[in-house]
Amino acid sequence: MARRRERIALMSNSPGTERYLTVYRYGRAGARPKVYMQAAIHANELPGVMALHHLLPMLDKADALGRIKGEIVVVPSCNPIGFSQFMNAQHLGRYHFLGRDNFNRNHYDLSQEVAASVKDRLGRDAAANVALIRAAAIAAAKAIRPGSEIADWRRTLIGLSIDSDIVLDLHCDQIAALHLFISAKDIEPARALAADLGVEACMYNEPWPAALTFSGVNGALWPRLQEMFPDYPIPQACFSTTIEYRGQGDVTDQTGREDAASLYRFLVRRGVVRGKAGKPARLKCAITPIAGMDVGYAPRAGMLTYLKGPGARVRKGEVVCEIVDPLAGDPRKRVALKSATDGVLFSRRQNGLLVHPGMVLFRIAGEKRLRHRIGKSGLDD
Ligand SMILES: [Zn+2]
Numbered sequence: 001m002a003r004r005r006e007r008i009a010l011m012s013n014s015p016g017t018e019r020y021l022t023v024y025r026y027g028r029a030g031a032r033p034k035v036y037m038q039a040a041i042h043a044n045e046l047p048g049v050m051a052l053h054h055l056l057p058m059l060d061k062a063d064a065l066g067r068i069k070g071e072i073v074v075v076p077s078c079n080p081i082g083f084s085q086f087m088n089a090q091h092l093g094r095y096h097f098l099g100r101d102n103f104n105r106n107h108y109d110l111s112q113e114v115a116a117s118v119k120d121r122l123g124r125d126a127a128a129n130v131a132l133i134r135a136a137a138i139a140a141a142k143a144i145r146p147g148s149e150i151a152d153w154r155r156t157l158i159g160l161s162i163d164s165d166i167v168l169d170l171h172c173d174q175i176a177a178l179h180l181f182i183s184a185k186d187i188e189p190a191r192a193l194a195a196d197l198g199v200e201a202c203m204y205n206e207p208w209p210a211a212l213t214f215s216g217v218n219g220a221l222w223p224r225l226q227e228m229f230p231d232y233p234i235p236q237a238c239f240s241t242t243i244e245y246r247g248q249g250d251v252t253d254q255t256g257r258e259d260a261a262s263l264y265r266f267l268v269r270r271g272v273v274r275g276k277a278g279k280p281a282r283l284k285c286a287i288t289p290i291a292g293m294d295v296g297y298a299p300r301a302g303m304l305t306y307l308k309g310p311g312a313r314v315r316k317g318e319v320v321c322e323i324v325d326p327l328a329g330d331p332r333k334r335v336a337l338k339s340a341t342d343g344v345l346f347s348r349r350q351n352g353l354l355v356h357p358g359m360v361l362f363r364i365a366g367e368k369r370l371r372h373r374i375g376k377s378g379l380d381d
Contacts, residue, residue: 043082043093048170341366
């Protein structure tokens, strides 16, 4: 069965213009497991686009050999609104120009609509409950009447993904090591993905991502329903994760090919594509709580310079970066920002950045929960 390419038009935002999503589908509709993959929901994050660019021909080959067992849906660049955001000769793409929404927030949590639809039909059979919930979720997505282009875009994405067994949302950071954000409900399936991808940090939300990120609303549908219907068997039927493919500048064919190969290996391991995945690689990092993530905020304005690179292991109390006051006339007039934990510096910004107070300057994945971080998601920007 050859791949199908779909073009889905979004509600027009101005007369004479129309944006659309391009979707690639493999396998029989309804075959399991179903995997949904998308890249660049933050439109200026392209390493995942490069990975999917190299993955598609691999899936074409698997398809030609009859190896696609499940259903695969790929949206290689999923944010045409953000793809048009050029200003002062720069591509922006993180926030919507109208309303300044972060493109990865406020996605549709369908759990209330699904609960209303299934409440009198749940039973003792977990598999039957999963099928019922998935059908109700698809119906709920279809029933949304969007009032704007961005609402139509969110509705379309959730309608493509919400009945999946696996959702992979491909992002990147500014300067970063490869890392994952998952739910505490998904630690076991995340181990295989983290090992196959070779991630250097993997953090779990407890118990699930409460913020309405795209990955969050897909995965959290199940625990939200489990909470609402504790008397019925409702499994965690979707493993949904945010993959942060290093930094914005890490876009090469070499890394794209390697990332595609590791995604493909994971698809084989999960039985979506037939083949041999081989022995899982050793996990490079601990799987750590999001409350163990130290976030460094700029206490003042100034010029930024780092002492540590992405992926560096740091100790509590070590200086990660300094903010230099360029007007002080004294090179000693600088503020040092130190790590509050032992862990992996998985994300930072670029040297020479002019920073303002409150700006996030780094993130460190540590195993120990930090009292000042408990209950915080880390979604500061
Ligand atoms: Zn992102």
